[in-house]
Amino acid sequence: MRLANGNLCRVIKRIVEIGNPARLRMEHRQLLIERDNSETGFVPIEDLGVLIIDHPAVNYTQALLATCFENNVVVVLCDSKHLPCAVLLPLAGHSLHARTLRSQIAASVPVQKRLWQTVVQAKIREQAGVLRSLILDDHPLPLYVAKVKSGDPENVEAQAARIYWQRLFGAEFRRDRDMNDANALLNYGYAVLRAAVARAIVGAGLSPALGIHHRNQYDDLSLADDLMEPLRPLVDLKVHEIMQNRPDAQVDKESKAIMLQILSWDCLWDGRRVPLLTALSYYAAGVRAVLCEGVRASPIPGI
Numbered sequence: 001m002r003l004a005n006g007n008l009c010r011v012i013k014r015i016v017e018i019g020n021p022a023r024l025r026m027e028h029r030q031l032l033i034e035r036d037n038s039e040t041g042f043v044p045i046e047d048l049g050v051l052i053i054d055h056p057a058v059n060y061t062q063a064l065l066a067t068c069f070e071n072n073v074v075v076v077l078c079d080s081k082h083l084p085c086a087v088l089l090p091l092a093g094h095s096l097h098a099r100t101l102r103s104q105i106a107a108s109v110p111v112q113k114r115l116w117q118t119v120v121q122a123k124i125r126e127q128a129g130v131l132r133s134l135i136l137d138d139h140p141l142p143l144y145v146a147k148v149k150s151g152d153p154e155n156v157e158a159q160a161a162r163i164y165w166q167r168l169f170g171a172e173f174r175r176d177r178d179m180n181d182a183n184a185l186l187n188y189g190y191a192v193l194r195a196a197v198a199r200a201i202v203g204a205g206l207s208p209a210l211g212i213h214h215r216n217q218y219d220d221l222s223l224a225d226d227l228m229e230p231l232r233p234l235v236d237l238k239v240h241e242i243m244q245n246r247p248d249a250q251v252d253k254e255s256k257a258i259m260l261q262i263l264s265w266d267c268l269w270d271g272r273r274v275p276l277l278t279a280l281s282y283y284a285a286g287v288r289a290v291l292c293e294g295v296r297a298s299p300i301p302g303i
Contacts, residue, residue, distance in 0.1 A: 013047065013048065013049025013050075013275075013277045013278075014043060014047050014048055014049060014050075015049060015050045015052070015260055015263045015264065015277075016031070016043060016048060016050070016051050016052065017052040017054060017256070017260060018033070018051075018052065018053050018054065018055060018058050019054045019055055019253065019256075020035070020055055021035065021055055021057035021058065022034060022035050022040075022055070022057075022058050022059075023035075023058075023059045023060070024053075024058065024059065024060040024061070024064055025060070025061045025063070025064055026045065026061065026063050026064040026067050027042075029044065029045050029046065029067060030042045030043065030044050030045060031043045031044075031045055031048065031051070031064065031068075045064075045067050045068060045071050045073065046071050048068065048071065048073045049073065049074070049196070049199065049263070049277045050073070050074050050076065050192075050195060050196060050199070050263060050277075051068060051073055051074070051075045051076070052076045052078065052084070052192070052260075053075065053076065053077050053078065054078040054082055054256075056080070065088070069088075069089070069090035070090070072090055072199060072202065072203045073199075074087060074088070074089055074195050074196065074198060074199035075087070075088040076088075076191075076192065076195045081184075081251065082188070082251045082252075082256065083184075083187055083188055083191060083251065084188070084191035084192060084194075084195060087194070087195045087198055087221065089198055089199065089202050089208070090202055099205075100204075100205035100206060100288060100292055101205070101206070101207055103291065103292030103293075104206055104207060104210055104288075104291050104292055105210065107212075107291040107292065110150070111290065111291065112151075112212040112213075112291070113150040113151035113212075114150050114297075115212050115287070115290055115291070116150075116151055116152060116212050116213045116226065117148055117149065117150045117151065117152060118297060118300065119212075119213075119226060119227065119229050119230055119300065120148045120152045120156065120157045120229065121145050121148050122229075122230035122300040122302070123157065123229045123230040123232065123233070124141055124142075124144050124145050124148070124156070124157070124160045125142070125145055125230075125302070126230050126231075126232075126233040126234075126302055126303055127141055127160060127161075127164045127233050127236075128141035128142050128145075129233070129302075129303050130164075130168065130233045130236055130237055130240075130303070131164065131167055131168065133237075133303075134168070134237075134240060135167065135168075137167070140163070141160055141163060141164065144156050144159060144160040151213075152213075157229075161175070168236060168240060169182055169240070169243070180250070182239055182243050184250065184251050185239045185242060185243075185249065185250075185251060185255055185259065186235060186236070186239050187251075188251050188255075188256065188259055189235030189238060189239060189259045189262060190228070190232060190235055192259065192260065192262070192263065193228055193231055193232070193234070193235055193262065193263075194221060194224050194225065194228055195224075196263055196276070196277060196280055197224040197227050197228045197231070197280055197284075198221050198224040199280070200277075200280035200281050200283065200284040201223055201224055201227065201284050201287075203281060203284065204281070204284035204285050204287070204288045205288060206223060206284065206287065206288055206291070207223065208220065208221045208222070208223045208224045209221065209222055209223070210222065210223055211223045211225060211226050212226050212291075213226050214226050227283065227284070227287060230300050230301070230302070231276075231301060233303060234262050234265060234267070234276070234303060235259070235262060237303070238258055238259055238261065238262055239259075241258070242255050242258055242259075262276065263275075263276055263277055264276065264277070267279050267301045267302060267303060268301065268302040268303065269282055269283075269299060269301050269302075270282070270299040276301065279301040280301065282299075282301075283298075283299075283300060283301055286298025286299060286300075
């Protein structure tokens with residue numbers, strides 16, 4: 001079991017990963033972890049932000065899951081390759097969920113396109129920041145930010161990505177979800193980040209299924225896929241760090257421990273540093289204000 005604590009701000013949440021056979025149950029509103037018929041740990045459920053279950057021999061009770069959802073805890077299930085394969089979220093995480101959902105559905109296309117423009121611009125700026133910090137060269141990514149128009153009809157995001165990946169991992173690198181190299185680590189990090197973003201979206205009363213750009217009818221987390229875009233470089237930084245130390249690194253116990261540090265990362269939010277899970281809550285609330293309340297723009301977390 002690994003725990004990571006937010007170390008600043010008014011909302012402190014824990015990330016718990018269960019990677020060995022165990023029985024999980026609730027007692028006195030605490031998550032109790034039992035192995036070999038004895039207690040090995042406990043965590044108050046109200047302190048939980050993300051619960052990751054990464055072993056096929058983990059059993060858990062319905063009462064535990066229900067209480068997790070009451071406290072807006074996202075539960076992530078992993079497959080045999082240790083990659084997140086399912087995200088369990090509460091149906092409603094906000095007292096005004098129904099009203100917010102109606103407003104979200106009614107958000108105009110121009111509003112959604114402007115929001116997507118802001119998201120893509122933020123993503124490219126963060127990618128430039130990663131390159132600047134690692135190889136002291138972000139050229140020409142900053143020039144692409146100004147090229148992004150409402151809705152990004154020219155797909156500047158993809159143009160910038162081609163430059164970014166080759167500079168970050170080498171000219172031969174290709175972003176391929178089926179490759180068992182740095183791509184596997186990226187897949188794991190993105191999946192965990194996606195779950196955390198979905199948790200924040202539900203907590204803000206929004207539906208994660210109603211995207212502003214991603215609109216796959218089979219994707220129940222389209223909005224999470226949209227809003228996580230500027231945050232992907234956080235994962236990229238960690239993967240680069242791992243690959244520098246272990247060029248043949250796989251998704252294993254050591255690399256997962258490093259990747260999970262992302263969720264307690266102190267990121268930049270509106271001029272101050274706060275843990276990522278907290279920034280995501282602010283981020284989702286800001287997006288709700290843009291989509292549902294007519295606010296023109298809202299800050300996006302940054303590195």
